[in-house]
Structures are given as structure tokens and as C-alpha cells.
Amino acid sequence: MLLQVQVNGNWGKRWAFTADSEFTGYGWPREGATTKLASGRWLKIKVDLMKQLNMTPGETITGLAFSSDNGDVAFDSVALDR
Numbered sequence: 001m002l003l004q005v006q007v008n009g010n011w012g013k014r015w016a017f018t019a020d021s022e023f024t025g026y027g028w029p030r031e032g033a034t035t036k037l038a039s040g041r042w043l044k045i046k047v048d049l050m051k052q053l054n055m056t057p058g059e060t061i062t063g064l065a066f067s068s069d070n071g072d073v074a075f076d077s078v079a080l081d082r
């Protein structure tokens with residue numbers, strides 16, 4: 001699965017999550033990955049947007065998207081914490 005974040009109207013901040021199969025991200029560059037996750041069960045994952053996605057104070061998140069190679073990823077909630 002790939003988390004994609006639009007910052008100040010521009011897409012380009014990406015973080016990958018991998019379990020059994022490796023998510024290729026369609027060749028897009030990304031800041032990093034959370035690897036070796038267990039598949040077939042719900043997991044709580046946290047990404048620090050400032051540190052892991054290299055955002056800076058004052059930038060605005062204008063979009064948030066998730067994608068998957070095989071379309072077999074589901075999520076039930078997303079929370080943005082300070």
C-alpha cells in the first residue's frame with residue numbers, strides 16, 4: 001500500500017507499507033517504507049508527516065490518498081494528530 005500526501009496543492013509525498021508482497025509504487029519515488037507488516041489482519045500504523053515525509057512547518061495538507069498494486073488493501077480510519 002502507498003500513502004500519498006498532497007502538500008500545498010502538489011502531490012509527491014509518499015510512504016510505502018509492505019507485507020507479503022512488495023508494493024512497487026508504480027515506480028514513483030517515495031520517502032521510505034514500513035516493511036514486514038503482518039498480512040490478513042488489522043494493524044495500527046503511524047507515520048510522522050514532518051519527519052518521515054520531510055514536510056516543514058506551515059505547509060498545508062490538501063489531499064490524502066491510498067493506493068495498492070492489487071487493490072486488496074483496506075483501511076477503516078485515518079486520524080491526523082498533532
